[in-house]
Amino acid sequence: MQRVLSIIGSRCLQLVIMVLVLSFVTFLLMKVTPGDPIRALLKVDDVVVTTAEEERLMKEYGFDQPIFVQYKEWILNVVQLDLGESIIAKRPVFDMIMSRLPATIALSIGGLVALFLISVPIGILGAVYEGRWPDYLSRWIALVGASIPSFWLGLLLIYFFSLKLNILPVMGKGTFAHYILPSITLGVAMAPMYIRLLRERLISTLQSSYIEAAKTRGLRKERILFFHALRGSLIPLVTMFGLSIGSLLGGITVIEILFSWPGMGELIVQAVMQRDYPVIQGYILIVGFLVVITNLVVDLTYLVINPQIKQGKELG
Amino acid sequence: MLKKYAVFFFIFAVLLAFVTGCTNSEESSNSQVREEGTDNSAKTEKKSITLLYSFASKTIDPHQDFMGVRAGIAETLVKIDQNLEIQPWLAESWQQIDEKTWTFTIRDGVTFHDGTIVDGEAVEASFERVLEVNDAIAANLKIETMEASGQDITFMTTEEYPSFLSELVHTNTSVIKIDVENISEKPIATGAFQVVDFTAEAEIKVEKYDDYWDGPANLDEVTIKFNSDGNVRALALQSGEADIAYHLPPEALAPIESSDNLRVESVSSLRAHFILYNANKPALQDVRVRRALDLLINRPVAVSEIMNGHATSANGPFNRDFAFASDEEPKQYDPVQAEVLLKEAGYERNAEGMFEKGGTVLELTLATYQGRPELPLMAQYLQAEASSLGIKINIVTVENIDSYLWEQQDEWDLVTYSVLTAPRGDGGYFLNVAYLPEGSLNPGQIDIPELNEITKQLNVTADLENRVVLQKNAVDIIQEELPQSFILHPHIIVGVNERVKNWTPGAEEYYLITNQMDVE
Numbered sequence: 001m002q003r004v005l006s007i008i009g010s011r012c013l014q015l016v017i018m019v020l021v022l023s024f025v026t027f028l029l030m031k032v033t034p035g036d037p038i039r040a041l042l043k044v045d046d047v048v049v050t051t052a053e054e055e056r057l058m059k060e061y062g063f064d065q066p067i068f069v070q071y072k073e074w075i076l077n078v079v080q081l082d083l084g085e086s087i088i089a090k091r092p093v094f095d096m097i098m099s100r101l102p103a104t105i106a107l108s109i110g111g112l113v114a115l116f117l118i119s120v121p122i123g124i125l126g127a128v129y130e131g132r133w134p135d136y137l138s139r140w141i142a143l144v145g146a147s148i149p150s151f152w153l154g155l156l157l158i159y160f161f162s163l164k165l166n167i168l169p170v171m172g173k174g175t176f177a178h179y180i181l182p183s184i185t186l187g188v189a190m191a192p193m194y195i196r197l198l199r200e201r202l203i204s205t206l207q208s209s210y211i212e213a214a215k216t217r218g219l220r221k222e223r224i225l226f227f228h229a230l231r232g233s234l235i236p237l238v239t240m241f242g243l244s245i246g247s248l249l250g251g252i253t254v255i256e257i258l259f260s261w262p263g264m265g266e267l268i269v270q271a272v273m274q275r276d277y278p279v280i281q282g283y284i285l286i287v288g289f290l291v292v293i294t295n296l297v298v299d300l301t302y303l304v305i306n307p308q309i310k311q312g313k314e315l316g
Numbered sequence: 317m318l319k320k321y322a323v324f325f326f327i328f329a330v331l332l333a334f335v336t337g338c339t340n341s342e343e344s345s346n347s348q349v350r351e352e353g354t355d356n357s358a359k360t361e362k363k364s365i366t367l368l369y370s371f372a373s374k375t376i377d378p379h380q381d382f383m384g385v386r387a388g389i390a391e392t393l394v395k396i397d398q399n400l401e402i403q404p405w406l407a408e409s410w411q412q413i414d415e416k417t418w419t420f421t422i423r424d425g426v427t428f429h430d431g432t433i434v435d436g437e438a439v440e441a442s443f444e445r446v447l448e449v450n451d452a453i454a455a456n457l458k459i460e461t462m463e464a465s466g467q468d469i470t471f472m473t474t475e476e477y478p479s480f481l482s483e484l485v486h487t488n489t490s491v492i493k494i495d496v497e498n499i500s501e502k503p504i505a506t507g508a509f510q511v512v513d514f515t516a517e518a519e520i521k522v523e524k525y526d527d528y529w530d531g532p533a534n535l536d537e538v539t540i541k542f543n544s545d546g547n548v549r550a551l552a553l554q555s556g557e558a559d560i561a562y563h564l565p566p567e568a569l570a571p572i573e574s575s576d577n578l579r580v581e582s583v584s585s586l587r588a589h590f591i592l593y594n595a596n597k598p599a600l601q602d603v604r605v606r607r608a609l610d611l612l613i614n615r616p617v618a619v620s621e622i623m624n625g626h627a628t629s630a631n632g633p634f635n636r637d638f639a640f641a642s643d644e645e646p647k648q649y650d651p652v653q654a655e656v657l658l659k660e661a662g663y664e665r666n667a668e669g670m671f672e673k674g675g676t677v678l679e680l681t682l683a684t685y686q687g688r689p690e691l692p693l694m695a696q697y698l699q700a701e702a703s704s705l706g707i708k709i710n711i712v713t714v715e716n717i718d719s720y721l722w723e724q725q726d727e728w729d730l731v732t733y734s735v736l737t738a739p740r741g742d743g744g745y746f747l748n749v750a751y752l753p754e755g756s757l758n759p760g761q762i763d764i765p766e767l768n769e770i771t772k773q774l775n776v777t778a779d780l781e782n783r784v785v786l787q788k789n790a791v792d793i794i795q796e797e798l799p800q801s802f803i804l805h806p807h808i809i810v811g812v813n814e815r816v817k818n819w820t821p822g823a824e825e826y827y828l829i830t831n832q833m834d835v836e
Contacts, residue, residue, distance in 0.1 A: 035716035039756075041452065050754045053455045060451075089374040090449060091500055096374070099516060155547055162555045170552040171543055172519065260543040262518035266372050270517075275716075 004300065011296040019288055023078075026284050027071050030277055036063065037087040040274035061087065074281060083285070084278035086271075093282035096267060101286070103173060104263030107186065107252060110179045112241075114187025115194060118145075122191075123198030124230070130203055138195060146192035150251060154185045154258040171260035182259040189251055190244065194237055201233035208232075235302065242298035246291050363835050364537035365816060367828060368549050368558040372517035372542035375500040378490035379446040379453070387520055387540050388533070388829030390490035390505035393420050393439070394481065396741040396824055400586075400638055402482060406434070406491055406506060412778060415476040416460075422467045426529045428493045429510040436464030442491045443471075453488050478778035482742035487826055508533040508831035517542060522829070533831035534818070540829070550811065553578060559813040559835070562821075562828075565689075566624035566809065577814045581821050582807040584628045585736075586635050589691065591682075591698070591801040592733045595761045599678060600729055603797060604661040609730070610801040611657070612701040614649035619804055622693045626809050630802035632791040633737045633746055635823065640743050640787035642795060651705055658707075671706045679708040680729040685717040691732040694803060721759035731760075733800075739824070743787045747771040751799070762799040 038057045058064050062073065077084055083093040126138035161168040161181060169178050205211060206229050214224050256265030264283065271279035369386075378384025385392065393407040404410075407420040426434040440462045447454040458477050463470045473480055483489075493504040501514045508530065509522035520540040524533045541558065543549050550568035553561040554575065564572070564580070572578045591609070593600045600606060615629035628636065629646040636642075663671040663678060671678040680702075684695040692713060699709040712728070714720040721731060735757060737746040749757040751767050767790055774786045794800070810821045819833040 033716075035719040039718050039722075050752075051756055052754060054756055057451055086374070089500070090377075090380060091375060096516070151545070155545075155551070158548060158551050162557070163551055166555060170555055170557045171548060172541060257543075258545050258548060260518055260541060260548075262515045266517040266542070266544065267374070270372065270374070273716075 004303070007299045008296065011292055011299070015289065015292045018292060019285060020075075022284055022288050023075070023281060024071060027074070027277075027281065028067065030275065030280060031067050031070075035275040037061070037275045037277060038063065040276070041088055074278075078285065083282040086276050086279050088270075088274050088276050093278045096279065097264060097282055097286055100262060100264040100267055103261060104249070104252060104256070104265070106173075107179070107182055107256065107261055107263055108248060110183030111186030111190065111248070111252070114183040115190050116187075118187050118191045119194035119198060123195045124202065124225070126195065126199035127202035127206065128225070130199075135199075138199065142192040142195045145188050145195075148188070150185055150189045150254050151258050153188060154181070154255060157181045157185060171258075173262055182255050182261055185255050185258075186248075186252060189255075190248065193240065193244070197236055197240060198233060201236055202229055205229045205232045238298055238301055242295045245294045246287075249287055249290070362537065363535045364539065365535060365559040365833070365835055366539045366541060366557065368541050368543060368552055368561040369828075370542070370544055370546070370549065370563040372544065373520070374516050376503060376511065376514050376520060377449075377500040378492050378503055378505060379450050379488050380500070382487045382826070383520065383540070384490050384492070384503060384505065385487035385507075385826055386828045387507075387522055388509040388538070388827075388831070389503060389507045389511055389522060390487075390492055391507050392487060392489050393422075393484045393491070395827065396485050398822060400635070400738075400741045400823065402485065402741055406439075410481070412481075413470070415478075415776070415778070416473045417470060418473075418480055419468055419470045422469065423529060424467065426506050427527055428506055429504045429525050430493065430496075431527070432493065434491060434506055435467055436469040438493070439469045439491050440464040441494050443469075443489070445492075445494045446489060450488055453486065456483055456486070457489070476776045478774075478776065478783070479742055479744040482740045482744070485740035485826075509538060509829060512537075528831060530831055534834035538829050553811040553813070556813070559816050560819075560828075561811040562808070564809045564811050566626050569624075569809070569811075572811045579812050579814060581810045581812055582626050583810075583821050583823050584635055584637065584805050585808045585825070586738050586805075586823055587734060588630055588633050588635075588737045588805055589627075589688070589694065589732070589734045589803050590630070590633075591694075591803065592731050592760050593799060593801075594725070594729050594731075595763065595799065596725060597729050599680070602661050604657040605678075606798040606801070608654040608657040608661070609698075609702070609707075610647060610798055611650045611654040612698060612705060613647070613801055613803055614697075614701070615646050615803060617649070618694060618697065622690050622697065623804065623806060626807040627804040628807070630804050632795050632802055633750075633800075634743055634787075634791065635738065635805050637823070638738060638741075638743070640784045640791070642788070642791045644795070651701070654705060658705075665706055669706050670708060677708060678706075679710065681727060682709050682711050683717065683720060683728040683731040684711060684713055685715065685732075686713065687717065688734055688806075690806070691734065695732045718759070725759060725761070734806075741824070742783070743790070744771075744774055744783075747774060747787070747790055751794075760799065764793065764797050764799065767793045767797070 038054055038061065062070060074084065085092055086096060089096065122138045122141055125134045129135045158170050158181060162170045168181055172178055211224060211229055214228055252263065253265040253268060255261065256263045257269060267279065268283050271283065373381045373383040375381050376383045376387070376389065378390035384390035391406050393405060394402050395405040397403045406422055406426060408423045410418060410420040412418050422434060422436060422439060428434060443459065443462060447457070447459060457480070458474045459471050460474045461472045471480070491506060492499065496504050502511045506529070508525055508528045510525045512521040512523050514520050519542065521537065523537050524535065526532050543552070546563060546565035547568055549558070549561040550564050550572065552558040554571060569580055573580050593606050595601065619625060619627045619629055631644050631646040632642040634641040658671050663673045666672045666677065682695050682699065684692045686692060695711050699711055702709045717731070721728065735746065735750065737743065739745065748771060749755040751758065751762050751764065752771060753761065753763045770786055770790045770793070774783060774790070777783050777786060808821055808823070808825060812819070815836045817834040817836060819830070
């Protein structure tokens with residue numbers, strides 16, 4: 001129990017530090033890169049304005065203030081749980097992000113299911129048939145999966161399943177069928193690493209002494225594979241998942257935009273293009289929070305998968 | 317044994333994935349069949365279409381976003397018609413009392429979607445809100461006071477402002493009901509359709525408003541979806557998931573054009589693609605150099621090769637359908653004459669065949685951006701033409717073009733640029749923002765005294781015929797002085813299913829959903 005509490009405690013501390021560092025760095029980067037929301041705001045409307053009017057608006061929004069003053073303002077509001085209002089849409093940032101978050105999480109789960117269905121069987125096949133043709137096939141699948149850009153794979157899937165076979169919808173969210181193509185696209189994009197990692201771990205686990213012991217005890221090989229070796233080999237995959245949650249949320253953006261998925265993708269891309277600072281900052285904050293929470297869940301999952309950690313031993 | 321089981325496991329997993337996939341797809345195709353079934357059985361009562369648009373809306377507050385008018389939800393006092401002329405809409409008539417005073421009479425019988433009557437007061441309240449929530453519109457309309465009386469609404473502007481009328485075409489000046497909750501997701505306005513559901517950046521569902529003043533719509537329901545990928549939009553049109561798909565990439569048109577039940581509409585837009593010269597750069601201050609560069613632009617080739625034919629050569633800033641556009645033919649490609657002009661300007665070919673003056677080679681930096689994929693191609697094309705003549709052009713591709721142009725004014729010599737030059741049927745907008753020294757779209761610091769005079773005169777001229785004459789004069793000066801080289805007006809390319817009737821896309825792109833449109 002003490003172990004659990006210390007994990008939670010250290011993660012919370014990490015969360016605070018990370019949010020401060022991350023938000024400041026993005027704040028700095030956004031202000032240094034060219035572009036400002038006032039021009040975007042005025043350009044959106046195609047109206048006659050003078051440069052004097054632009055300057056007046058810059059002042060009104062406080063963009064003429066030194067960057068530290070702007071950051072201080074923002075962080076003070078965040079402490080009071082106020083993420084501010086979008087400059088372009090004039091809506092509370094928190095509401096905007098929260099209305100998109102469920103769809104992004106739903107698609108992430110769909111992607112993880114696809115990832116599991118793709119990587120576990122192929123990884124097992126590669127390990128069991130090490131050096132034989134199924135292993136080469138699994139290696140080839142991983143290579144293709146790693147090389148194909150998500151947007152292109154998505155287009156190909158739409159072309160075959162929606163246009164040629166006409167069995168799945170092109171885009172949007174609604175029925176279960178809407179989940180299939182974006183989930184597969186996401187799953188394939190993430191699978192290669194997991195396939196290779198599972199294969200390596202499974203090969204070394206199958207050669208380890210406790211598996212040998214199990215063999216000599218006369219346990220059935222398939223039972224050894226699925227109940228002993230696979231369980232031990234899943235730990236690095238869980239670790240990797242914790243590490244790749246950030247890149248998952250980054251990669252999902254492309255897929256959301258392609259499939260018109262009403263998640264955070266289009267929101268953040270437009271916000272970056274238009275330099276809608278409050279939205280960008282709010283997004284970074286919430287995604288950072290999610291990454292830390294996921295890592296916490298991953299840490300706690302170890303305790304379930306591998307009881308060794310309960311006793312405070314680190315993994316070799 | 318182990319291997320056998322692994323194979324079984326693998327095959328089982330693949331089958332499982334396939335079976336779940338199939339069941340789901342069966343479910344979906346069943347549900348599609350069911351939907352179609354209900355469609356068929358209810359065909360007499362439910363007519364619907366799906367329109368696919370490229371720019372996603374975060375909000376459909378008509379005072380913030382164009383989708384309010386585009387989706388047939390909200391309406392403005394006046395609109396522009398197919399001939400790009402101003403016509404009555406919510407206002408049946410108007411009168412300019414003096415230089416600063418305009419009175420509009422609202423039609424009788426116009427009601428908001430909740431049934432309340434639209435009178436002068438409701439219009440005043442709506443304008444008060446837009447002035448408060450939309451800084452750009454407030455700055456643009458220059459309204460000092462408003463007064464409502466019965467069906468009339470009178471606006472007094474802060475200064476003499478003849479283009480006030482055409483500025484009211486701006487979709488953000490829509491009349492909406494203001495004392496309602498959640499205007500950003502469910503605005504209540506006067507259009508032929510009312511909002512059923514809105515998912516930000518994904519989709520809008522609207523249904524027919526039965527008491528619409530201009531007669532109820534033929535369609536019962538319209539769904540507008542957003543997707544920023546042109547290829548996906550084209551695939552959705554082909555799969556039947558969308559009936560109308562906007563802004564298709566020219567390279568995706570072949571299967572649509574060859575399909576029996578789809579067609580491609582291509583209309584000249586109010587936008588112009590052009591090269592903007594930096595008036596601060598000494599080399600480009602010589603009009604002969606600008607003319608020489610202009611002569612290197614082969615407009616017909618740009619239209620046919622870069623735009624796949626979906627564009628019109630430009631003879632100035634404005635779409636040639638406008639009365640105030642130039643009557644001249646677009647400039648011809650003429651590298652021989654370009655060379656003559658450069659020599660007149662004092663440039664000589666050096667040993668490498670490059671033009672130089674006073675020992676300095678004519679070397680220019682051309683900025684471009686990916687926002688419109690054809691612009692970098694035009695930049696490369698000009699670079700190649702210039703190089704074969706003996707002018708060195710270096711291309712820089714920037715992400716945020718507007719900020720680059722303003723903040724790094726010393727770095728660029730020319731830029732490929734694109735602007736909606738007459739978005740509301742009047743050229744006054746572009747003449748003000750792009751040529752006056754204080755204009756917000758004038759990063760090249762263009763300052764032509766003669767042109768500034770005309771623009772200022774235009775700003776106080778109300779008579780429409782006089783305005784046309786002044787704008788034509790302005791265009792003549794622009795074409796003579798060449799502060800920019802206008803290349804072409806890109807077309808709006810729209811894919812349409814043949815089942816859609818009584819509908820064509822307009823050049824203005826404001827009135828996408830109408831009460832007239834229908835389906836078979």
